[in-house]
Structure formats: C-alpha cells, structure tokens
Amino acid sequence: MATLAPDKAPPELVAFFEDVRRLVDGELTRRLAPPPEDPGRLIEAMHYAATGPGKRLRPAVLLAAAEACGGAHANALPAAAAIEMLHAYTLVHDDLPAMDDDDERRGRPTVHVAFGEGIAILAGDGLLTAAFGALAELGPYAGAAVAVLARRAGAFELLGGQAIDLTASPESLGSLASVERLHAAKTGALFAAAAELGGIAAGAPAATCASLGRYGLSIGIAFQHADDRDDQEFQELAEAAKERMRVLGEEARAIAQSFGGRGARLASIAAWFASQA
Amino acid sequence: MATLAPDKAPPELVAFFEDVRRLVDGELTRRLAPPPEDPGRLIEAMHYAATGPGKRLRPAVLLAAAEACGGAHANALPAAAAIEMLHAYTLVHDDLPAMDDDDERRGRPTVHVAFGEGIAILAGDGLLTAAFGALAELGPYAGAAVAVLARRAGAFELLGGQAIDLTASPESLGSLASVERLHAAKTGALFAAAAELGGIAAGAPAATCASLGRYGLSIGIAFQHADDRDDQEFQELAEAAKERMRVLGEEARAIAQSFGGRGARLASIAAWFASQA
Numbered sequence: 001m002a003t004l005a006p007d008k009a010p011p012e013l014v015a016f017f018e019d020v021r022r023l024v025d026g027e028l029t030r031r032l033a034p035p036p037e038d039p040g041r042l043i044e045a046m047h048y049a050a051t052g053p054g055k056r057l058r059p060a061v062l063l064a065a066a067e068a069c070g071g072a073h074a075n076a077l078p079a080a081a082a083i084e085m086l087h088a089y090t091l092v093h094d095d096l097p098a099m100d101d102d103d104e105r106r107g108r109p110t111v112h113v114a115f116g117e118g119i120a121i122l123a124g125d126g127l128l129t130a131a132f133g134a135l136a137e138l139g140p141y142a143g144a145a146v147a148v149l150a151r152r153a154g155a156f157e158l159l160g161g162q163a164i165d166l167t168a169s170p171e172s173l174g175s176l177a178s179v180e181r182l183h184a185a186k187t188g189a190l191f192a193a194a195a196e197l198g199g200i201a202a203g204a205p206a207a208t209c210a211s212l213g214r215y216g217l218s219i220g221i222a223f224q225h226a227d228d229r230d231d232q233e234f235q236e237l238a239e240a241a242k243e244r245m246r247v248l249g250e251e252a253r254a255i256a257q258s259f260g261g262r263g264a265r266l267a268s269i270a271a272w273f274a275s276q277a
Numbered sequence: 278m279a280t281l282a283p284d285k286a287p288p289e290l291v292a293f294f295e296d297v298r299r300l301v302d303g304e305l306t307r308r309l310a311p312p313p314e315d316p317g318r319l320i321e322a323m324h325y326a327a328t329g330p331g332k333r334l335r336p337a338v339l340l341a342a343a344e345a346c347g348g349a350h351a352n353a354l355p356a357a358a359a360i361e362m363l364h365a366y367t368l369v370h371d372d373l374p375a376m377d378d379d380d381e382r383r384g385r386p387t388v389h390v391a392f393g394e395g396i397a398i399l400a401g402d403g404l405l406t407a408a409f410g411a412l413a414e415l416g417p418y419a420g421a422a423v424a425v426l427a428r429r430a431g432a433f434e435l436l437g438g439q440a441i442d443l444t445a446s447p448e449s450l451g452s453l454a455s456v457e458r459l460h461a462a463k464t465g466a467l468f469a470a471a472a473e474l475g476g477i478a479a480g481a482p483a484a485t486c487a488s489l490g491r492y493g494l495s496i497g498i499a500f501q502h503a504d505d506r507d508d509q510e511f512q513e514l515a516e517a518a519k520e521r522m523r524v525l526g527e528e529a530r531a532i533a534q535s536f537g538g539r540g541a542r543l544a545s546i547a548a549w550f551a552s553q554a
Contacts, residue, residue, distance in 0.1 A: 035433075040440035043432050093402060098374075098394035117375035118443045121398065125370060126432035128402065132409040133427025142420030143413050150410030155320050155403035156312075163317035166395045 003227045004276060006055050013268050020060040020080075023073065025051050027081040031130065045115040045123035046130070050088040053106040058083045058190055061219070062198040064265040065212050068256070071202025079145060079197040082134040086153055087190060089127035092120055094162070128153075138201055145200045148209075152193035161185025169233075176240045183224035184217060191220030195266075211255055215266065218252040219273045226276035242277040249274020280504045281553065283332050290545050297337040297357075300350065302328050304358040308407065322392040322400035323407070327365040330383040335360045335467055338496070339475040341542040342489050345533070348479025356422060356474040359411040363430055364467060366404035367439075369397055376443070405430075415478055422477045425486075429470035438462025446510075453517045460501035461494060468497030472543075488532055492543065495529040496550045503553035519554040526551020 006017035032047040059080035066076035095102040095110040096117065103113050112120035135145040152158060164182055173179050195216030199209035225241040225248075228234045234241065252270035256263040283294035309324040336357035343353035372379040372387040373394065380390050389397035412422040429435060441459055450456050472493030476486035502518045502525075505511045511518065526547050533543035 039437060040444040042437060042440040046432060089402075093398055096398060098398060116443075119440065121370055121373060121375060122432075122436050122439055122443070124402070125366075125405065126436045128405055129427050129431045129436070132423055133431060136420050136424035136427060139420065142423060143416065146409055146419060146423050147413035150406050150413060154406045154410060155323060155399075159399050159403045159406070160316060160319060162399055163319040163396065166393075166399070167317040 003229070004055065004057065004223065004273065006057070006060075009272055010268060013265070013272060016064075016265060017056070017060055020063055021056045023063075023077065024056050024059045024080050024084055027077050028084060031081060031134070040119045040122070041115055042119055042122055042126060045111055045119050046085075046088075046126050048114065049092045049111050049123055050085050050127060052108055054088075056084060057223075058087050058194040061191060061216060061266075061269060062194040062201075064269060065195040065198025065215075066202040067198075068212070068259040068263040068266050069199050069202035069204040069208060070262060071198070071204075076198055076201035078134040078137040079201045082131040082145075082149065083190065083194045083197060085127040085131040085134070086149065086193075089124045089131070090153075090158065090162075090190075092124040092127065096120060099162075099166070135197075141200050141203065144206075144209075145197055148196045148200065148213075149193050152189040152196075157185050157189040161187075161189070176237050176244065179234070179237060179241075180221055180244070183221045187224040187227075188217040188220035191223065192216035211258070215252045215255040215270070218248040218255075219270055222248040222252070222273045222276075226273065229276070245274055245277035249277070280506070281332065281334065281500065281550065283334070283337075286549055287545060290542075290549060293341075293542060294333070294337055297340055298333045300340075300354065301333050301336045301357050301361055304354050305361060308358060308362075308411070317396045317399075318392055319396055319399055319403060322388050322396050323362075323365075323403050325391065326369045326388050326400055327362050327404060329385055331365075333361060334500075335364050335471040338468060338493060338543075338546060339471040339478075341546060342472040342475025342492075343479040344475075345489070345536040345540040345543050346476050346479035346481040346485060347539060348475070348481075353475055353478035355411040355414040356478045359408040359422075359426065360467065360471045360474060362404040362408040362411065363426065363470075366401045366408070367430075367435065367467075369401040369404065371439070373397060376439075412474075418477050418480065421483075421486075422474055425473050425477065425490075426470050429466040429473075434462050434466040438464075438466070453514050453521065456511070456514060456518075457498055457521070460498045464501040464504075465494040465497035468500065469493035488535070492529045492532040492547070495525040495532075496547055499525040499529070499550045499553070503550065506553070522551055522554035526554070 028050045034043040062080050062083050063073050092111045094100050102110050111123055136142050138145050161182055192213045195212040196209045199212040222245045225245045249270050253267050256266035256270055305327045311320040339357050339360050340350050369388045371377050379387050413419050415422050469490045472489040473486045476489040499522045502522050529547035530544050533540040533547055
C-alpha cells in the first residue's frame with residue numbers, strides 16, 4: 001500500500017518521520033520485550049504486531065500536536081506508544097478469520113497466521129490494555145487522556161465503525177456523506193485521538209485539545225479517502241472524494257496555522273494528506 | 278455452577294450482594310443502553326454480556342474494600358462498573374470458537390452464538406475499552422486506577438494466564454504450586470484489582486491499596502480452587518487444595534481485620550470463600 005508512504009513525504013517531513021519511527025519503536029520494544037517465559041509467545045506476538053512495517057503516522061501526528069502546544073517529545077512518548085499499540089490492536093483483531101480474514105499484512109503473515117487465532121485474540125486484547133496502561137503514566141493528565149482514548153476507540157466511534165463494516169457493504173452506504181461517516185468512525189477517530197492526546201500530554205487547555213481533535217478528524221477522513229482511491233467499490237465517488245480531501249486538508253491546515261510557527265509540522269502533514277487528492 | 282452463589286451466602290452478606298447487583302446493574306445499563314441506531318447490535322451485545330446472570334462478586338469485593346477504607350459506594354460505582362465490564366469482556370473472548378468454544382454460559386447462548394463471532398470480538402473489545410473509560414471518571418485517582426487495572430488485566434497477569442490455558446493442559450501443570458500460579462493469573466488478578474480499585478476509589482494510601490491487593494489475590498485463588506472442586510482433572514490435588522483454601526481464607530481475613538469494624542464485610546467474604554473448602 002503506497003498511500004502516504006513516509007519516505008515519499010515532502011522533504012521537511014521525511015527526517016521527522018524517521019525520528020518518530022526510531023523513538024516510538026524504541027519505546028514499544030522497551031514495553032513489549034518478551035520475558036524468558038512467554039507462554040504461547042503472547043508478548044512476542046504483541047511486539048510483532050506493534051513494531052512491524054507500517055508508517056507510525058498516528059504517533060507522528062501526536063508528537064507534532066504536542067510540539068504545536070510547546071510540549072517536549074519525551075513527555076508525550078508514552079502517549080505516542082499508546083496510540084500505536086491501539087492502532088496495532090485494531091489491525092490484529094480486524095485481520096481475524098471472523099472479521100476480514102486476512103492472511104498477510106504489509107508483506108508478513110498476520111498475527112493469527114503466525115501465532116494462532118487464540119493468541120491473536122489475546123495479543124490484541126493485550127495491546128489495547130497496554131495502551132491504557134501507558135496513558136496512566138501521564139501524571140496529572142492521565143485521566144483526561146484515558147477518557148479521550150476510551151471515547152474515540154470505543155463502541156460509539158471506532159468500534160461502531162467496525163460494526164458498520166461487518167454488517168454493511170460499501171455500495172449499501174450509497175452517498176459520500178455515509179461513506180465519510182464510516183471513515184470518521186473507522187479512521188478519523190484514531191487520528192483525532194492522536195492529535196488530542198498530543199495536546200493533553202503537553203498540558204494544553206481543553207479547548208485547544210478539542211481543536212486538535214477536529215484537526216485529526218479532518219486528516220483522518222482525508223487519509224481514508226486517499227486509501228480508498230484505487231478501491232473499485234468507491235470509483236463512482238472518486239471525483240467527489242478528491243474535492244473533499246482538498247477541503248478537509250484546508251480545514252486542518254487552518255487549525256494548524258492557529259498555532260503559529262509551532263504548528264508548522266501539523267500544517268505540513270495536513271498539506272501532504274490533501275496533496276493526495 | 279453453584280460455587281459461591283450469592284443467595285446461599287451467610288445471612289449478613291445476602292442483602293449486601295442484592296444491593297450490589299441492583300446498584301451495579303443500574304450503572305451498567307445506564308452506560309450500555311443501546312442507541313436507536315446500533316449497527317450490528319454491538320452495544321446491545323455489550324449490555325447482554327455485562328448484565329446477564331452472574332454473581333457480581335468482583336464489584337461486591339470492590340465496594341466492600343471501599344467501605345473498609347471509609348469510602349462511599351457512590352464514589353466507587355464507576356470502578357465497580359469497570360471491574361464487571363472487564364470481567365464480562367474476558368468471558369466473551371474466552372467463549373469464542375478459537376478459545377474455549379462454548380455455546381452456553383449461565384443458561385444463555387454465549388455472545389458469539391447470539392450476535393455472531395465478529396460482533397462478539399468487537400463487543401469484548403468495547404467492554405474492555407469502556408472499563409478504562411469508567412476509571413477515567415475517578416478524578417484525581419484515575420491514573421492510579423488505570424495503572425492497576427492495566428497491570429492486573431494485562432499480558433503479564435490475566436492475559437498471560439489465559440495464554441497458559443491455551444497452551445497447557447491442567448495435567449501438564451503437575452503440582453499444586455503450578456496450578457496456583459495459573460489461578461493467581463487467571464482469577465486472582467481480577468479479584469486483586471477489584472480490592473485495590475476499591476481502596477483507590479476511596480482515596481486510601483498506596484500501602485493500604487497494596488494490602489487490599491493481597492487480600493483480593495488470596496480470595497481469588499481460593500475462589501478458583503472452589504470452582505475446580507468438581508473438575509475431574511484436579512481430583513488428585515483436591516485434598517491439598519482444600520487445605521490451601523483454608524490458609525488463603527485466613528490470610529485474607531487477617532488483612533480484613535486490620536481495617537477494624539469497617540473491614541467486617543471483607544472479613545465475612547473471606548470467611549465465606551474459605552468455607553467452601
């Protein structure tokens with residue numbers, strides 16, 4: 001999947017994405033190092049899922065949002081690990097035979113193929129649990145951070161989107177508005193959480209974090225439009241989707257610019273997402 | 278399963294268990310009321326799983342621990358709902374075809390039989406997520422509460438126990454000590470979390486909460502010994518297990534008594550668990 005490959009990003013972002021991967025993968029490996037006794041290779045499976053190929057876009061958005069609020073990367077790192085573990089858990093469970101039934105992801109066997117279906121269920125559960133555990137390390141901001149992630153990743157947003165996916169065909173969604181509601185739940189929710197958590201970890205006021213949430217939602221929907229570009233099912237909506245990507249990118253860029261110079265990275269990310277239109 | 282049925286509890290506990298069920302089920306129904314649009318009946322499945330028959334033993338322990346620390350039930354109610362949602366999630370995922378493959382639980386179809394396997398996976402995920410969301414409501418205690426639940430329910434305790442269960446037969450465990458390590462992870466961890474969370478929600482100091490954790494671990498292991506009593510696989514260890522139940526009950530009762538009169542309920546619960554020996 002070549003959509004939004006970090007090594008094809010605008011030059012000012014490439015080095016940032018490399019830094020993010022190094023930082024976040026180091027943090028994930030520290031948290032998920034398999035102990036000498038690892039029954040069923042559960043923790044190895046969690047590490048495999050969280051540190052495989054993949055773009056680390058959500059932690060990048062989170063760290064860029066923390067920057068925009070004047071926060072240091074180090075303070076936001078537990079949250080960056082949390083959002084990547086959360087994302088990894090959704091992929092592990094999505095790939096299960098009872099869900100999308102995928103054998104391969106990013107050129108490697110999926111977790112249930114490599115470790116067995118039971119361990120894959122537990123590994124997803126473990127990553128979800130560890131994500132909240134990491135947010136608990138945010139000191140005075142832990143409560144707000146957990147509340148945001150639980151809402152965004154919960155049954156009324158992310159999981160609700162996955163339930164729609166299980167029960168509806170893309171054609172049955174019909175209009176671009178319905179497709180976008182699904183995009184908002186399935187993909188927008190986690191990008192929104194990423195941006196909000198960056199603000200929270202930097203100690204930003206609630207109104208600022210809410211504004212970052214709108215930024216994340218916009219780029220998340222744009223990302224999903226880009227991801228669906230080559231999908232046969234969405235061809236009829238392709239032109240309308242392109243126009244929406246431009247609009248969503250502009251909305252996100254405006255929010256980024258409200259942070260002045262510190263928001264430059266967020267603005268670059270929004271422009272890059274919109275440029276896929 | 279007749280083990281430790283709350284309506285067969287000592288008289289001083291029966292009314293308490295009835296109160297707990299009414300309080301906790303009211304709280305769960307408030308949190309998990311299905312909205313008019315509920316794709317795939319996801320939220321209905323979560324409600325079905327969390328409010329079915331069952332003993333509400335973990336929230337009872339949690340509320341009794343809060344009492345022991347001088348805390349009000351109302352302040353501990355989000356944590357009581359959290360521990361029951363956490364317990365419900367483990368049952369939903371445990372019952373899946375790739376795990377224990379059970380069609381019935383407490384006389385009703387399991388969630389994957391009633392709602393489909395994909396929705397059962399998502400419903401478990403949703404309950405786990407909602408459990409952490411509820412703990413985020415504990416104000417200044419949210420961070421400590423989330424840290425405890427993430428550790429106890431994580432890959433190094435609860436989920437590690439389930440991974441052992443997936444990969445080892447009870448006979449292969451051999452000794453009572455090995456069986457008890459599994460009991461500690463699978464069942465002890467959540468009872469320990471329940472008791473600790475009660476202390477945390479009541480604002481008790483860390484050392485008191487740790488002591489409550491040891492109380493919960495002891496009664497949790499005793500509970501699992503009682504639950505395995507009629508299990509053919511454990512017959513060889515039955516006599517040794519009875520003796521351990523008595524010892525564990527005594528250990529838990531001693532901790533309960535360190536709370537003076539306020540710990541009376543915790544002491545009664547420990548005595549009741551031990552009386553199954």
